[in-house]
Amino acid sequence: MADAPENLFPGKTFVSTVLEAADTKAEMSRSITQVYLMRAAMAGIIIGIFYLANYTIIAGFVAVDPELRTIGKLVGAVAFGFALVFIYFTRSELLTSNMMIATIAVYHRRMRVRRASALLALCLLGNALGGLLIALLVAGSSMIDDATGTLVTQAVEHKLDYVTSGSSGMLDLFVRAILCNLLINLAMLLVYNGLVKADGVKVLAMIVAVMLFAFLGYEHSVANTVLFTIQGFHGGIDIWPALANVGIALVGNFVGGGLLIGWYYAYANDPERTQRALLREARLVTREAARAASGAEGR
Template sequence: MADTPSNPLFPGKQFISTVLEALETKTRMTGTIAHRYLMRAAMAGMIVAVFYVVNYAIVGTFDELSVGGASLAGVGRVLGALCFGPALVFIYYTRSELLTSNMMVVVIGGYYRRISWWRGLRVLGMCLLGNFLGGLGFALLYRFSSLLGGSTGDQAVHSVETKLAYLSSASGIGDLLVRAILCNFMINLAMLLIYNGFIHEDWSKIFSMIMAVFVFAFLGLEHSVANTVLFTVVGMTHGIEVPLAMGNVAVALLGNFVGGGLLIGAYYAYANDDSRWLRRHAASQPAAQAEGSQKPKATRS
């Protein structure tokens, strides 16, 4: 395929085509080999569970360090967010299934009528279940290890307390919703860069994904799958208020759908829909040809 799109008016046609191809695979898998789709989704949950622990281990280590009386906690936050970034890279290159990026895929498929909405919900529902099961499996492993002990566990518990505290007020819920919208906007913005056909080098794709996740991790944005995995892990090791955790995930799911499904999926589906333009262009051609044929021929003097 050429590096430049054939129609500069709709430069995202390659992006839409790639997404629709991916959607076809997801739809077929959830219908005929659903257990394999669940396995792919579970792997994404496992990957998130591993990188979350890495993040909190780094933050916890630097939180206990200081230089000249100045705390290095800020350095730990930066490094922790950077080290959490490769989680999306591992998910992408292992062809695992992540709910939040599938929100974009399903909405684009629904816009172009390549999937019914109930089938789209099946794809998303099975993906969420798989992500949860993967996180649950690793949470059980952590339960019988010391990986979530000490400063690492303290940081994880503090993060959970902060996330659950959003539900204590209406303004907090609004804050949580906005953070969830921005989070999946960033995640799917990275997927847009990868799928649009303009980036070919793997290192450029990797950089895009790491930076998108870094933004959401460093700013404390809310990712429904990451929160689900975190709550499961902390719940297994330290205990958690399940109703509040479920409420957080519900709000995060809504915000993630708006940020990734609507602000990226629906936005670019419409922006690159050339069907009306083609019909209008085709309709104007006969009129232009008829007008040209009615013009009198020039005569020599």
């Protein structure tokens, strides 16, 4: 027996919850833009704090023994994983998860492409402003004047190498950005689908998703924006490769979160499309029954 439309993966609850969130975000960005920007800025602040914590933890392990660098990366990635948890429970606005939400809203005609684009652009601006605030605060302190700053500089140079090394490096960056937001929005899928009730499981899903992308070296457009801003005030940065990196990461993140999760599950849970498929199946069964009856009468 075929499942009812609302039981198809990941379910009607997921889509309806996302659409409610999209309606709220669209209205907020339109009517109380300042508050929406503040919520987006807080996400940038959280990303900045936890990303620096990641590098500080790695530096601590390396200081004990350089051979512990990989373990430090793993522990730092776990700590960074809590950034998404803080963003979710403070109701801050992160661009990469909003890519999924906006795409589903556009698919279901709850948001026009222009409104969705404006929403995402405003979210990116807010995230960048939050990162700028953290960069300014860090610049006025000695927090990255030690080994942490060295690691930050090395990380920035590595990220810029994706762009300066040519097409193969940019493709590498693009693929890493796709996988990054695929992981993040898989976690948000678990948070929104209504099947996961316990907050502890939601927290674990978000931590694991971010931990994997950080440890495996995937590329997050907002995290890179914040890191580049911090490095710009700390030791300077080549701005054009940095902008190119963010641009490529943005497109890759949209493919991973907006298309491979947002559009994919919007299509899979489209009630009109599902009803059409069920009707076609019913007509096929009816025709087959009629042919069978006709053949029986002929005999």
